Amino acid sequence: NAGVTQTPKFQVLKTGQSMTLQCAQDMNHEYMSWYRQDPGMGLRLIHYSVGAGITDQGEVPNGYNVSRSTTEDFPLRLLSAAPSQTSVYFCASSDQTAGTDTQYFGPGTRLTVL
């Protein structure tokens, strides 16, 4: 199992550009989440999904879109990048079957918006 994978690892954008951060998991997990981490801050929840076709907003959703067309993939879209979106982005997946609830994180994508 690859676990949770994220691409790209690094990205530099100009203000106003759009891009999609990819996230995939091969553990058949129902739940997936996107977080951003800024220096000196903890992780903050952007969007999450409780299953294919179901998404909801987290604490800091503005400027980001998500979709969940398959169980495996949960892409995060920046429609018009802004310098305030410079951050490290983490994707995570979890499953609550069999009484367990462990969230697995991806390696992160470091995004710089100029």
Added chain:
Amino acid sequence: AQRVTQPEKLLSVFKGAPVELKCNYSYSGSPELFWYVQYSRQRLQLLLRHISRESIKGFTADLNKGETSFHLKKPFAQEEDSAMYYCALSPPGAGSYQLTFGKGTKLSVIP
């Protein structure tokens, strides 16, 4: 609004000394509480959650509802414990996919 506060950005202890990483939370109700750890060049990973009452790598955490705290403790620190530690909460029943994190405490164990 829900909030997790970790008052120490950095905590340095000597090897073999006891460790206590503080976590206080604000939530109207009974949230689920977690500790996550990130070792150097590794992914963020779950250390423990209060509902399972486990001891992982010698760490334990006691939930004090009166003081709304969930401090992480270990009686004897090891060098391999040096890492970034995050306390987090989720709404009851929501599980770990909807976490609110603290800002983290960097633990440095001095040989």
